[in-house]
Amino acid sequence: MANDHHHHAAGDNGKGVATAFFLNLAFTVVEIIGGFWTGSIAILSDALHDLGDSLSLGVAWYFQRLSRKGRTPNFTYGYKRFNTLGAIITGVVLVAGSVLILTRAVPALWDPGEPEAEGMIYLAILGVVVNGAAAFRVRKGGDSLNERVISWHLLEDVLGWVAVLVGSIIMYFYDLPWIDPALSIGITLYILYGVVQQLWKAGKIIVQAAPEGLDYSDIEQRLKSVAGVTDAHHLHLWTLDGQYHLASAHLVVEDATSVADLRELKERARSVLHEAGVEHATLEFETEEEWAGHRPDTPDV
Template identity: 30%
Template sequence: MGAGHDHAHGSDHAGHSHAPADFGRAFLIGIILNTGFVIVEAAYGWISGSMALIADAGHNLSDVLALMLAWGASVAAKKAPTDRFTYGYKSSTILAALANAGLLLVAIGAILFETLHRMAQPAEVQGETMAIVAGIGILINAGTAALFLRGQHDINIRGAFLHMAADALVSLGVVIAGLAILWTGETWIDPAVSLLIVLVIAWGTWGLLKDSVAMSLLAVPKGISEKAVRDYLAGLPGVDAVHDLHIWPMSTTETALTAHLVMPQGHPGDTFLSEISHELEHHYRIGHATIQIERTPHCSGGC
């Protein structure tokens, strides 16, 4: 039997357990709540002279845009494949995560610029207003984050969660700063907290940026060991060698694999491929696998 090109997934895997979950309602609620809060927070930040409130409002605005991007990508990922986009639009979730990281970088630059300016020229701040408005922000941001708590396996949803969870912590910092200003009258506390906000955002952004760039470059997804998969395939009965093994993310939740198995005794049958499919999906979280069986190796590069 000559070389055969076989797909290791059958009809029983059509749904794929790692398909994007439906967070449409969560996104809608989060966008409405945070848009309203951005307007209120920016207005009171201007009235009270609080750079910390304005900085937090700017970050919240970037979060609204991030939620919109993530929602749009999750909807696009569910669209059916076309003749040109044969995988559909699944990878739009990766692009959304990368864009969200970019938005955060822009927000960091804008907030840092204004914070340094305020440090050079301190202004009077109404600590009580800061504390009250930021306290409302804690409730809104923590509540929105909770809506995305169950989707942590998806970097696109995780990005939305991290945005909102970080905002809740930042709002807590603004509350503390407002109370400190109220008690001490020291105006430098406001820009100092703004600077701390920038550091918190930067810390969260680095992880999101690193993961989204890796996915964009088709790196093996986190949590999957290329060596473990290769050892599993090489250890199958009748397999002499494994080459052209590639593992890459199709989206933020779905992973694909292609591999050539050298089997001198020939093709072992569909049951063999079905067992590989089951093992890869349930033990390695790889839902789209394509296996080519060869009697002799025909390495096409990257073996």
């Protein structure tokens, strides 16, 4: 089953992701220590952000390896959906961390501490270098969609550290300690913005929403117009992880259809679904009489 012609094997080696994970995790520890040492809540916000990144990278790396096992009798869809579970766990951790930081950063706007600007400058330079290196490493490691997304994200992180660098240089020359909580709030709101989007996407996958970019009525219409098909219904569209889409449908065929005709017809229907972006389709064929038995206006069986 795992080697069906219509199942595309994942070709990522995941080495780039693994390196980025260990770099990020080590750097998160440095940031947490550095955040307390400098008394900077902006650095702690970035530490939280990088903790979230480490979790995401760890989850992506682990499940990339796991998904190579393919389908098993217990997990008949393979492990793709586990990625979504990982995204939800990471999201919950980040929301909790963000709320914790905001409850400290917002009051600190009126009552800022005395963050150590010089130490912040060193940490920010380190942040730019480490995130830049990680982005470069992931980009070199592979070119899968996953790796491109991670690489872009790490580049955004470099910009976050540039903001902390600029803020700490200003604080080094001028007595403006509120810049630290202001940066912290900005970084934390940026984290929350990303997390809410991620949780929304993951939630839609869990409740079996139709995949983004697939037009239900268009696909249904095109199935109905496949030569030899007189009706198409019970079309279901769902996605395992936002990238691997599945479909099932009932196709009504004329009573006189031969097995050879049925086979060709099935290939035509399958290519309609494949063109629409569906990787795995399950099609059920039925006669007009059967269809009459479960039309919406008659009791379902």
